[in-house]
Amino acid sequence: xxxDNKIFKFIFIVPVIIYSVFLIALPLLYIFWISFLxxxxxxxxxxxxxxxxxxxxxxxxxxxxxxxxxxIALGTTFICILISYPFVLAVSHKNKKIQQILMTLVMVPxxxxxLIRMYGFxxxxxxxxxxxxxxxxxxxxxxxxxxxxxxxGIMIGMVYTLLPFMILPLYxxxxxxxxxxxxxxxxxxxxxxxxxxxxxxxxxxxGLFNGSLMVFTPAxxxxxxxxxxxGGKIMILGNLIKNQFLTARNWPFGAAISVFLILITSIxxxxxxxxxxxxxxxxxx
Amino acid sequence: MKHNxxxxxxxxxxVFTFLFLPILVIILFSFNTSRLNIVFExxxxxxxxxxxxxxxxxxxxxxxxxxxxxxxxVSTIIxxxxxxxxxxxxxxxxxxxxxxxxxxVVIPEIVLGISLLCIYxxxxxxxxxxxxxxxxxxxxxxxxxINVRSVLENMxxxxxxxxxxxxxxxxxxxxxxxxxxxxxxxxSGAQLAFTLSLDDVVISYFTAGPGSNTLPLQVYSMIKTGVxxxxxxxxSIMLLIIFALLMISAIVNLRKLKYEVTR
Numbered sequence: 001x002x003x004d005n006k007i008f009k010f011i012f013i014v015p016v017i018i019y020s021v022f023l024i025a026l027p028l029l030y031i032f033w034i035s036f037l038x039x040x041x042x043x044x045x046x047x048x049x050x051x052x053x054x055x056x057x058x059x060x061x062x063x064x065x066x067x068x069x070x071x072i073a074l075g076t077t078f079i080c081i082l083i084s085y086p087f088v089l090a091v092s093h094k095n096k097k098i099q100q101i102l103m104t105l106v107m108v109p110x111x112x113x114x115l116i117r118m119y120g121f122x123x124x125x126x127x128x129x130x131x132x133x134x135x136x137x138x139x140x141x142x143x144x145x146x147x148x149x150x151x152x153g154i155m156i157g158m159v160y161t162l163l164p165f166m167i168l169p170l171y172x173x174x175x176x177x178x179x180x181x182x183x184x185x186x187x188x189x190x191x192x193x194x195x196x197x198x199x200x201x202x203x204x205x206x207g208l209f210n211g212s213l214m215v216f217t218p219a220x221x222x223x224x225x226x227x228x229x230x231g232g233k234i235m236i237l238g239n240l241i242k243n244q245f246l247t248a249r250n251w252p253f254g255a256a257i258s259v260f261l262i263l264i265t266s267i268x269x270x271x272x273x274x275x276x277x278x279x280x281x282x283x284x285x
Numbered sequence: 286m287k288h289n290x291x292x293x294x295x296x297x298x299x300v301f302t303f304l305f306l307p308i309l310v311i312i313l314f315s316f317n318t319s320r321l322n323i324v325f326e327x328x329x330x331x332x333x334x335x336x337x338x339x340x341x342x343x344x345x346x347x348x349x350x351x352x353x354x355x356x357x358x359v360s361t362i363i364x365x366x367x368x369x370x371x372x373x374x375x376x377x378x379x380x381x382x383x384x385x386x387x388x389x390v391v392i393p394e395i396v397l398g399i400s401l402l403c404i405y406x407x408x409x410x411x412x413x414x415x416x417x418x419x420x421x422x423x424x425x426x427x428x429x430x431i432n433v434r435s436v437l438e439n440m441x442x443x444x445x446x447x448x449x450x451x452x453x454x455x456x457x458x459x460x461x462x463x464x465x466x467x468x469x470x471x472x473s474g475a476q477l478a479f480t481l482s483l484d485d486v487v488i489s490y491f492t493a494g495p496g497s498n499t500l501p502l503q504v505y506s507m508i509k510t511g512v513x514x515x516x517x518x519x520x521s522i523m524l525l526i527i528f529a530l531l532m533i534s535a536i537v538n539l540r541k542l543k544y545e546v547t548r
Contacts, residue, residue, distance in 0.1 A: 008455040012370030015363050020385040023423040027400035087300045090293035109304050111527045115486040115501040116520055120307025221393035224486050228508055238395050245399050258396045265392055283390040283431040
């Protein structure tokens with residue numbers, strides 16, 4: 001019996017230990033380690049300690065990329081919030097059955113790959129794409145609009161890809177609002193805006209922060225959206241890291257930028273926990 | 286309380302149009318006679334026929350499905366076992382392991398992708414199906430654990446105790462008592478793992494090798510030179526299958542909901 005228990009415990013805890021050590025901790029520690037090493041001109045790594053990679057980050061070119069990444073990520077988060085609130089409130093006004101159908105429909109596009117949907121956008125947005133054709137044929141415009149290969153196109157792609165990450169947590173936090181409270185507010189003569197500010201917003205704050213975290217951090221790294229809809233001239237942090245690892249082959253510098261990205265994520269998580277956010281809510285369904 | 290139904294519906298309509306437009310346009314152009322995805326000229330099924338001669342595309346589809354199924358099954362098993370183990374047992378550094386598990390959930394995918402690429406290179410593992418599947422397993426496990434754990438938290442510990450008192454050993458208790466009650470959590474974890482695997486681009490980009498091209502990676506390499514309409518056909522077929530699967534799960538869910546309401 002005692003022996004049985006030991007085997008049982010072994011089976012149930014060893015896989016997770018191996019997994020978290022070898023596939024999470026070690027790879028990240030290795031990145032951290034090589035970020036302090038030098039690279040040689042052939043794309044290899046030399047075992048010499050240096051802080052140069054971290055100093056290089058502060059060059060003008062890179063600072064510009066950082067700023068642009070932040071602005072794009074911030075803008076994406078903001079637009080996602082603006083779209084998600086009216087949407088989840090509209091969903092919550094429907095009956096339970098329709099709510100379930102609508103939320104399943106939000107997940108459907110997810111099941112086709114995000115890159116494939118970006119390809120769908122290129123068909124829609126390019127110079128003689130579907131949208132410009134329709135606008136030209138109806139004589140609403142005379143010249144095709146520049147809808148992609150610029151920041152506008154990137155923003156559309158980012159908002160599109162990340163919107164469900166805002167909708168889902170916001171929806172589950174809207175469900176926690178008790179209907180009688182809203183009715184009471186209405187009966188006592190609160191305006192729509194007052195109801196939103198005094199009841200809905202405070203109640204959905206955890207969902208709002210959860211969603212913002214899940215939108216902001218990936219937006220810093222989605223290089224393929226920038227590649228496809230930005231036309232290759234515009235770069236964000238993700239493109240920078242990708243290039244250091246695959247084309248420029250300066251792994252230590254790429255690693256240093258990644259460490260920087262981990263640092264940003266850690267600060268955001270710290271803030272999220274500080275205001276009482278639960279870690280399990282970030283990965284639940 | 287009165288809501289403006291009209292405004293609600295307009296909002297829902299606009300958001301869903303936005304969400305489905307890029308997909309609908311692909312489906313539409315899969316029936317287009319023109320080779321260029323620009324104007325709709327006429328209806329044809331030729332691209333669906335042509336699809337079956339495009340071996341590289343079919344291989345990419347096969348790889349995508351293999352990766353998604355294998356990584357979902359493995360990560361669901363490991364995730365379920367781990368969620369139970371982490372709840373039941375204490376061991377040194379358990380807190381550290383628990384914190385580590387959140388990293389794949391919150392960290393930008395690109396960091397996870399390159400860190401795996403680095404460790405694969407360090408271990409001299411050749412990039413291919415194995416490394417790709419391992420990468421997908423490793424970003425899915427935490428999601429399964431979190432979903433299973435949420436069900437586990439609400440489970441009555443007395444049930445397990447009762448099974449134990451009645452003479453069931455730990456294995457029997459786990460398989461006949463614990464596991465059946467975890468099914469909802471396991472299912473949503475598996476569904477999430479499958480979705481994440483199908484949706485992933487970034488991590489696959491760094492961990493796939495020459496022989497393990499997936500459909501998104503294939504489309505990525507085609508975008509610069511022009512995507513052929515048979516790709517549209519393939520995506521449409523995949524969508525049809527996915528939609529059918531979703532309908533089934535939605536019907537099952539609705540049945541459950543009805544059951545709960547009428548009870």
